[in-house]
Amino acid sequence: MMTNLNLSADPQGSPVRLIDPLLSVERLNKRYRDGDPLAVEDVNFTLGNGEILALLGPSGCGKTTTLRMIAGFETPDGGEILLHGKRVTQLPPQQRRIGIVFQDYALFPHMSLGENVAFAMRHIAKAKRPAKAREWLDLVGLADLSARMPDELSGGQQQRVALARTLAAEPELVLLDEPFSNLDAALRESTRKEVRRLFKAAGTSVILVTHDQAEALSFADQVGVMHSGRLLQMDRPECIYQTPATSFVAEFLGHTNLLEGEADGEIAQTALGPVAINHHHQGPVRLSLRPEHLSLSAAPDDHGATIVEREFRGHDCYYLLEHHGQRFCAITPSHTLWKIGEQVRLEPQRTATVLRD
Numbered sequence: 001m002m003t004n005l006n007l008s009a010d011p012q013g014s015p016v017r018l019i020d021p022l023l024s025v026e027r028l029n030k031r032y033r034d035g036d037p038l039a040v041e042d043v044n045f046t047l048g049n050g051e052i053l054a055l056l057g058p059s060g061c062g063k064t065t066t067l068r069m070i071a072g073f074e075t076p077d078g079g080e081i082l083l084h085g086k087r088v089t090q091l092p093p094q095q096r097r098i099g100i101v102f103q104d105y106a107l108f109p110h111m112s113l114g115e116n117v118a119f120a121m122r123h124i125a126k127a128k129r130p131a132k133a134r135e136w137l138d139l140v141g142l143a144d145l146s147a148r149m150p151d152e153l154s155g156g157q158q159q160r161v162a163l164a165r166t167l168a169a170e171p172e173l174v175l176l177d178e179p180f181s182n183l184d185a186a187l188r189e190s191t192r193k194e195v196r197r198l199f200k201a202a203g204t205s206v207i208l209v210t211h212d213q214a215e216a217l218s219f220a221d222q223v224g225v226m227h228s229g230r231l232l233q234m235d236r237p238e239c240i241y242q243t244p245a246t247s248f249v250a251e252f253l254g255h256t257n258l259l260e261g262e263a264d265g266e267i268a269q270t271a272l273g274p275v276a277i278n279h280h281h282q283g284p285v286r287l288s289l290r291p292e293h294l295s296l297s298a299a300p301d302d303h304g305a306t307i308v309e310r311e312f313r314g315h316d317c318y319y320l321l322e323h324h325g326q327r328f329c330a331i332t333p334s335h336t337l338w339k340i341g342e343q344v345r346l347e348p349q350r351t352a353t354v355l356r357d
């Protein structure tokens, strides 16, 4: 079989990906009402078999609308959705073989866990469903509770049943809309790990919608950052974090220093002195430099940066510094600690990323 060459969605032009896409989203547009701004504008991306994508962005940026169009609950005003290269844009949800897990789990309250899961298995003979349901519940570690009712479970357990029910339908693609947000912090992390393991074991493709950057970076193979209806950048977690395309992406993914500079080739002059940059460039540039890429050392004289705030965080320490009237943040290992008011030398240890805007 021939493998298609698919360009990823990164408008910056990220590398060519050799993946036969399960899902292609092409120039998707949605406006809910005349006069409203576009809720989703010109969104393009592809998703490979078994790949996990996180759509990340602030409230109202169009994540859920994108997901609902892929599921078939909303009709796009423009663009196409393709599954295995076949257009499904106008197909009703039940004809798309897509599973969906919402924030509120939506288990049937009058059915036991086993019945909830068996309900999803319309593709299997009725007599075989209870045993198969037990297998799916076993996979999420809840087979022993198969006879229980949903209201006899914790939030995390209900979430796992909802996932077992979704997996039981054997969808090719699962859409998760903030599925962990009702769980407390500790349970959220463990459930997330477990769920990722389950999807990877089943080879299921997944799109997760979240506004939590740590969740997106740890759960997904690809992260797409959305803002005002547009997909600004999509790339592997480590790439999107290390080389954000815009200042919005840089700031949404964590603390960063935005620096103005004057580039001459691979070096830019900035308020921190000369800084190596990741693109050959001439003229004015805006740069992103992560706080963990700055080092602090003893200043030989009084010309260093001044520490104005310090937040001890156990394994590391977050500092806010002032240098020539500008503020910078730095995160350094906590084996060496600096005091508020101390003068230090502030030096970039890694190349800064040139931003598009």
Ligand SMILES: Nc1ncnc2c1ncn2[C@@H]1O[C@H](COP(=O)(O)OP(=O)(O)OP(=O)(O)O)[C@@H](O)[C@H]1O
Residues within 6 Å of the ligand: 032, 033, 039, 057, 058, 059, 060, 061, 062, 063, 064, 065, 066, 211
């Ligand atoms: N049914 C609707 N009718 C009218 N406008 C809507 C509707 N649903 C969403 N919108 C608008 O579309 C835009 C995108 O909303 P959407 O729910 O997709 O964002 P989101 O990124 O998922 O936000 P959140 O994280 O808060 O769920 C918002 O401006 C929202 O107000």
